[in-house]
Amino acid sequence: MKYFHVIACVLTMGLAGAAQAAPVLYSGTQGSSPLVLELDIQPDGRVESRYFVLPERLTHHLNGKRNKQGKITLDTNVDDIGSGDDESDAVENALVMTLQAGENQNLKGELRQGSQAAIPVALTPVSAPDPATLSPFMRSLAGLSLYDYLFHKEVEPVVVKQDSFNGYNLTWWRDPGTSLTVFQLTSGYPAERLDALNATLRDNFWRAVLDIVPQCENSQDVLNITLLSDNAISYVASGLRSCLGAAHPYLDVSPRTLRVSDASNVPSLADLLWVADGPIPDKDAIPDSYLQDTLPNWLMAQFTRLYPQQMKAAQEAQPGSHTAPDVSNSRDDSADDSADENNETSECDYSTADVWAGAAWSLTPKGIAFHTLTPNLLARCQGSGWEVLPWDVVKQHPGRLKDMPLP
Secondary structure (H helix, E strand, C coil), X not given: CHHHHHHHHHHCCCCCCCCCCCCEEEEEEECCEEEEEEEEECCCCEEEEEEEECCCCCCEEEEEEECCCCCEEEEEEHHHCCCCCCHHHHHHCCEEEEEEECHHHCEEEEEEECCCCCEEEEEEECCCCCHHHXXXXXXXXXXXXXXXHHHHCCXXXXXXXXXXXXXXXXXXXXXXXXCCEEEXXXXXXXXXXXXXXXXXXXXXXXXXXXXXCCCEEEEEEEEEEEEECCCEEEEEEEEEEEECCCCCCEEEEEEEEEECCCCEECCCHHHCECCCCCCCCCHHHCCHHHHHXXXXXXXXXXXXXXXXXXXXXXXXXXXXXXXXXXXXCCCCCCCCCCCCCCCCXXXXXXXXHHHHCCCEEEECCCEEEEECECCCCCCECCCCCCCEEEHHHHCCCECCCCCCCCC
């Protein structure tokens, strides 16, 4: 993989000379404990790092700088910023790691915490594993991040069940650390296409796992498949996130849609639906006026015409209501979707553009489903599931991917 070749080239550059082109990974020891450290050195000498020590297996972040002689001093504990700890205690227990390049690109130094005795640190560059020796899941993770591959390699995803959806056979996998799940296809597509689709599904899964913030607790995670077809795959991952310092939990709704023809993700609704005049801009160039005004007001008008009764009332939302009644779905039946009894109810007023602005979307056999949330992002709107824009309407307003067949 290209990533592995980049790492190999970077390791030959050394730390005392030019700045790194990419983060470099080291493994070794902190005292007698195994240590894995990633260094990202910027052209101006600023250094960002993350590391974990076994058997603790918890990522720490230390930032600092490298001087002209190549000595690295990491003395800013990013994990303590904003923690509310007393300043004197923070100084007393401050972590400082110093490193100096040695022979064969090795690093030696020490770690100090406050006035405690220094702990010796010895590191050598990490060689990328042979992809052929890895399981499909770990091969995907190593391609995304060698650091995270080493972090997770002793706790690989495990199979939790096998089932079928719309004639496609599936195997469901779960990450033991986060309880996030993903499916792998075992039939329904030509072998080469099957491999490519499963690779994209694994990459999406690992990105979701790596996005879980250590300061947040995740619960009630569910993955619903909304479409499996010859041309598209669409699913929605959702779960409650309760983060340190936040006023209340929030419901994270993260849909994914894949184009079967090239196993690529469809990143933007504008790839499938565009309701303004003129050419469609690139995803990152779509103006806020379109996202916050033009599109939500257009959707509101369409749903008022299509579903007048549902649009009339502001409906209460009950946390834990994860499954939309009108959208076909499949899920990991061991996931916990019980309601959080501490959650408060709130209302969704479908007659306001705010409900539709930024609403997550996925594909279904009937059309594009919009996953509306309560104003406090705590839950789906009660009774939601009817917010499906029919395909005959969508096809009148095609997006960028005009060559992508729609149901």
